[in-house]
Amino acid sequence: MSKTLHRRSIEWCRSGDLQSRLNQWQKRISSASELRTEEPLSKHSWLRIGGPARFWVEVGTIEDLWSFLAAIEDAPLFCVGLGSNTLFPDAGIDGVVMRLVGDLAKWSLKSESQDQAVFEVMGGAINAHLVRSLLKKGWVGAEFLRLIPGTFGGGVVLNAGTKEKELTEILGAAWLAIPEKNKERWTVEERSAEELKMRYRHASLPEGALVLGGRIAVKRGDVDVARKLVKDDKERRNRTQPYRLASVGSTFANPPGDYAGRLIEAVGLKGHAIGGAQVSSLHANFFINDSDATAEDFLSLMALARYRVRRDFNIEMRPEVRFVGFDGRARMRDLEQQWEDRDV
Secondary structure, three states: OOHHHOOOOOOOOOOOOHHHHHHHHHHHOOOOOEEEEEEEHHHHOOOOOOOEEEEEEEEOOHHHHHHHHHHHOOOOEEEEOOOOOEEOOOOOEEEEEEEEOHHHHOEEEEEEEOOEEEEEEEOOOEHHHHHHHHHHOOEEOOHHHHHOOOEHHHHHHHOOEOOOOEHHHOEEEEEEEEEEOOOOEEEEEEEEOOOOOOEOOEOOOOOOOEEEEEEEEEEEOOHHHHHHHHHHHHHHHHHHOOOOOOEEEEOEOOOOOOOHHHHHHHOOOOOOEEOOEEEOOOOOOEEEEOOOOOHHHHHHHHHHHHHHHHHHHOOOOOEOOEEOOOOHHHHHHHHHHHHHHHHO
């Protein structure tokens, strides 16, 4: 684990309300970090949905991060990446929404021996940029991340992957910042993929933990072949999935032995719309913002799909969408009950 991740004691912000503490923090941070108020979250979601965040913070150094965590104390904190699989609430978030940038979005070579190497990757690193850099230097094995629009930290949280490969297959360990005593203290721990209990689109993290980064293992290989595989897979996806439209990618995880898209199409919802949200007519597991959709529109469509698939196939579909700043799962269950009541 990088020594720079270890926290130093910083107490200067522990006074006044959240606004005044963040004002203090803003005066002391480096140029790599930034604080904005009433930031439209729709700007930070691929769905283009979400009201304003009371505070939007981009943190670019580990020193700024530790002082920031000291400043916010027990205020609601939500860490996000590129928003590629994120649904924000229509009302916005009365708290702090943070993204890791700058030094906290970089990667570096940790060790190299013969035809293998270990890289340290920070949580804010953009997957596509990471893969491009690795291929340029002759390293292969992480190409699947090129097709996952998001950050490395988000990839750890969801064990990001494709049908060919998952992050757990190359992840040696992740570094987590874990809050204690109402966020009065944060500790940094290293957890292996096994300790994170990583499985299909899931990892078990301590409550409130932030993914600071991790280590991945790659190898020397035929870069031209790797690039062609990425290109071919990207072209296939462009033909079969609406990647150029506002969506969160796959809305539901595939159930064992089946495909969420097949099930949603089988219950007659391909192309179906509620408000501005629509099930893609190209791929039924992609729900898109077709026309000024709200989070409620999107949740209603998800609830209808879950209800019909449960009714017709007795299968519970698990969302891949990350609900940030509100209990989207609870609201979705309420809406499912409404669809069920209508059928009675």
